[in-house]
Amino acid sequence: MDSRGPHLGTREGHLTFDDIDLAALAGRLQTPFFVFSGGRIAENVATLRDAFQSRHPNTEVFFASKACSALWVLEQVKKAGINVEVNSGGELWKALRAGFTGRQIVFNGVAKTRAEIEQAVTAGIRAIVVDSLCELERVNEVSVALGREADVALRIDVRVQTETHPGMRTAHGGKFGVDLIDVAELFDQACRLDGLWVRGLHLHIGSQITSVEPYARAVEKALDLVEQVEAACGRPLEFLDIGGGYPVPYVDTADAYDATDYFCAITTPHDYAEAICALVNDRRPDLALFIEPGRYVVSDAAVVVAHVEAEKTKRLLDASDHPVGEEHWLLLDTGYNTIIEHTLAEWHFRAIVANRADEPADASFRLGGPLCDSGDVYVGDLGTPYRRLSARTGVGDVIVFRDVGAYSLDTMTQYNGRPRAGAYAVEDGRLVIIRRPETYEDLVSHDVWPAEPV
Numbered sequence: 001m002d003s004r005g006p007h008l009g010t011r012e013g014h015l016t017f018d019d020i021d022l023a024a025l026a027g028r029l030q031t032p033f034f035v036f037s038g039g040r041i042a043e044n045v046a047t048l049r050d051a052f053q054s055r056h057p058n059t060e061v062f063f064a065s066k067a068c069s070a071l072w073v074l075e076q077v078k079k080a081g082i083n084v085e086v087n088s089g090g091e092l093w094k095a096l097r098a099g100f101t102g103r104q105i106v107f108n109g110v111a112k113t114r115a116e117i118e119q120a121v122t123a124g125i126r127a128i129v130v131d132s133l134c135e136l137e138r139v140n141e142v143s144v145a146l147g148r149e150a151d152v153a154l155r156i157d158v159r160v161q162t163e164t165h166p167g168m169r170t171a172h173g174g175k176f177g178v179d180l181i182d183v184a185e186l187f188d189q190a191c192r193l194d195g196l197w198v199r200g201l202h203l204h205i206g207s208q209i210t211s212v213e214p215y216a217r218a219v220e221k222a223l224d225l226v227e228q229v230e231a232a233c234g235r236p237l238e239f240l241d242i243g244g245g246y247p248v249p250y251v252d253t254a255d256a257y258d259a260t261d262y263f264c265a266i267t268t269p270h271d272y273a274e275a276i277c278a279l280v281n282d283r284r285p286d287l288a289l290f291i292e293p294g295r296y297v298v299s300d301a302a303v304v305v306a307h308v309e310a311e312k313t314k315r316l317l318d319a320s321d322h323p324v325g326e327e328h329w330l331l332l333d334t335g336y337n338t339i340i341e342h343t344l345a346e347w348h349f350r351a352i353v354a355n356r357a358d359e360p361a362d363a364s365f366r367l368g369g370p371l372c373d374s375g376d377v378y379v380g381d382l383g384t385p386y387r388r389l390s391a392r393t394g395v396g397d398v399i400v401f402r403d404v405g406a407y408s409l410d411t412m413t414q415y416n417g418r419p420r421a422g423a424y425a426v427e428d429g430r431l432v433i434i435r436r437p438e439t440y441e442d443l444v445s446h447d448v449w450p451a452e453p454v
């Protein structure tokens with residue numbers, strides 16, 4: 001493994017990913033494109049399984065498919081021996097299409113439609129995670145109408161604060177889960193309804209949670225609630241689902257570690273498993289533990305490869321328009337149409353010049369995407385607007401963004417008439433295509449033109 005990170009290396013001055021020369025690849029494929037590593041997905045799954053199952057053997061891992069639901073990715077996680085978590089009828093459909101059985105699927109979401117609930121009950125999934133009292137009624141109605149009992153888990157807002165990105169906090173107010181104040185009513189109701197069977201409790205405290213402590217607090221609270229729901233229903237629960245959130249580092253933590261910076265992650269799945277499993281084993285060793293990792297499984301298993309298409313120098317101006325400095329810009333052929341989080345969450349994805357991988361990073365650049373939106377600018381390194389790259393970087397060079405496997409492929413857009421990027425993967429040493437790049441025809445394939453009457 002190169003010091004640059006898992007599966008990245010250098011050969012003759014070029015960046016490699018799973019031994020594939022990315023600069024050479026950019027010379028023969030249309031950029032931007034993704035490259036995934038099957039080997040890295042397998043390693044990440046193995047790390048998680050080992051961390052949790054070595055301490056609590058009855059742990060089941062459900063890959064959060066919202067992180068990346070390409071069929072090839074679902075196939076990799078299935079081959080690695082884990083289950084899948086879905087968040088819509090579409091993700092459920094994809095999971096079944098990829099070969100998962102209903103018993104390998106849990107279904108989260110705050111606004112499931114009747115049709116989605118029917119789909120889930122018909123597929124006999126492991127658990128519909130009920131997010132509100134109102135949804136409880138709906139699941140019951142649907143399952144009674146279908147004449148088939150639904151297995152459910154109840155999602156609770158356990159009121160645990162986390163230090164992560166504000167948009168990724170999910171268990172201290174906000175739209176997810178049933179308020180703690182309402183759990184007694186929820187439990188009473190859930191136990192009385194004929195159409196469903198409460199199999200477990202669910203919580204998810206957020207994404208990119210870089211410390212163990214909030215999980216410990218959340219699990220303590222959930223174990224108290226398990227007792228409460230069991231008393232209400234008069235029968236034991238089968239599982240506690242503690243959601244996802246396990247972090248990956250997005251900066252070189254050796255020189256930049258800052259415990260309050262959620263891009264720094266030095267904790268490992270073993271750290272989380274140690275604390276969580278100790279609590280479960282102490283109070284309820286009989287309970288199965290479900291975890292729903294997304295980011296950890298796929299983030300560092302993919303890169304985006306792009307070209308520099310233009311460069312310019314612009315003066316920095318003071319309030320009276322006097323030049324007070326200058327900035328060197330590199331403008332790329334990819335922006336938030338491909339990696340939405342770089343703008344939506346001002347997320348930091350490390351950039352490497354693939355054809356200058358051995359050159360020192362001795363100059364500062366601003367990186368911009370191609371979109372007609374002044375927000376389409378990549379955040380800089382360490383509190384600056386700038387990226388440090390080789391001073392010789394310019395038009396025609398190949399820029400690689402690391403750790404983009406989660407929450408990118410599924411969130412691409414065609415904004416500004418840009419076909420969505422293709423995706424390739426390294427599987428058993430071979431390069432394969434897993435998603436074809438879109439064409440201009442794809443930009444209009446859903447337009448109805450001339451318009452038709454409805």
Ligand SMILES: Cc1ncc(COP(=O)(O)O)c(C=O)c1O
Pocket residue numbers: 064067085108204206207208243244245246292293294295296406
């Ligand atoms: C209910 C639920 N489970 C699992 C996940 C996966 O989280 P992560 O990708 O951070 O592991 C999410 C995403 O936030 C989620 O909402």
